[in-house]
Amino acid sequence: DTEVTQxxxxxxxxxxxxxxxxxxxxxxxxAMYWYKQKAKKPPELMFVYSYEKLSINESVPSRxxxxxxxxxxxxxxxxxxxxxxxxxxxxxxxxxxxxxxKLFFGSGTQLSVL
Amino acid sequence: QKEVEQNSGPLSVPEGAIASLNCTYSDRGSQSFFWYRxxxxxxxxxxxxxYSNGDKEDGxxxxxxxxxxxxxxxxxxxxxxxxxATYLCAVNLGDLTGNQFYFGTGTSLTVIP
Numbered sequence: 202d203t204e205v206t207q208x209x210x211x212x213x214x215x216x217x218x219x220x221x222x223x224x225x226x227x228x229x230x231x232a233m234y235w236y237k238q239k240a241k242k243p244p245e246l247m248f249v250y251s252y253e254k255l256s257i258n259e260s261v262p263s264r265x266x267x268x269x270x271x272x273x274x275x276x277x278x279x280x281x282x283x284x285x286x287x288x289x290x291x292x293x294x295x296x297x298x299x300x301x302x303k304l305f306f307g308s309g310t311q312l313s314v315l
Numbered sequence: 316q317k318e319v320e321q322n323s324g325p326l327s328v329p330e331g332a333i334a335s336l337n338c339t340y341s342d343r344g345s346q347s348f349f350w351y352r353x354x355x356x357x358x359x360x361x362x363x364x365x366y367s368n369g370d371k372e373d374g375x376x377x378x379x380x381x382x383x384x385x386x387x388x389x390x391x392x393x394x395x396x397x398x399x400a401t402y403l404c405a406v407n408l409g410d411l412t413g414n415q416f417y418f419g420t421g422t423s424l425t426v427i428p
Binding site: 241242243244246249257259289291298299300301302303304305306307308309311 | 346347349351356357358359360361364366403405407408409411414415416418419420421
C-alpha cells in the first residue's frame with residue numbers, strides 16, 4: 202500500500218479566508234513533504250517534516266503554516282492567500298530521508314484563491 | 316547548480332510504437348533516479364526507479380541509467396493511448412540538510428491511436 206490521502210480535493214477560498222489542507226499516510230513513513238505545483242511546472246518543495254519535526258522550510262511566506270500533529274498526519278494552514286497562490290498542492294511521503302528513498306505523492310488539492 | 320533537464324516535447328508516437336524519453340542531470344552526487352507519470356490535473360505517480368548503471372525493466376517500461384554521462388531514460392514499449400501524460404524525471408541527491416529531490420520540467424507524451 203503506497204497511499205497518501207489528501208483532503209479536500211478542490212478548494213476555493215477568498216483572500217481573507219482561513220482554511221487547512223490535510224494529508225494522511227499509514228505506511229509508517231517518517232518523512233512528509235508539502236509541494237506546490239503550477240501548471241506545466243515541476244513540483245516545488247515547500248516544507249519537509251522528518252520524525253514529526255520541521256526539517257526544511259524553503260523560504261515559504263508565513264501565510265502558509267505547516268503542522269505535523271503525529272507521524273501519520275500533516276496539515277497545511279492557509280491564511281490571507283493571494284491569487285498567485287492558486288496551484289495544485291501536493292503532499293508526499295518517504296520511508297525516511299536518505300539517498301535511496303522514494304517519494305510517494307497524494308492525489309493533491311487544487312486550490313483557487315479569488 | 317542542481318539541474319534536471321528534459322525535452323518538454325510534445326512527443327508524439329503512434330499506438331504500439333516505442334516511446335523514448337530522456338533526462339540529464341547536473342549533480343554527480345545524485346544517488347537515485349525516478350520517473351513519474353502525471354496526467355493533466357492529477358498528481359505525479361511513481362512508475363520506475365533505478366539506482367545502478369544499466370537497464371531496469373518493469374512490464375512495458377524500461378529505465379536506463381548511465382552515471383558517467385549523467386543520463387537517464389525511460390522507454391515505453393507497445394505505447395497505448397492511456398500512456399499519454401507528462402513524464403517527470405527526478406533525482407535524489409541524498410542531501411539531508413536541504414531539498415533532496417529535484418524534478419525536471421517534464422516531457423509531454425501523446426500516443427496517437
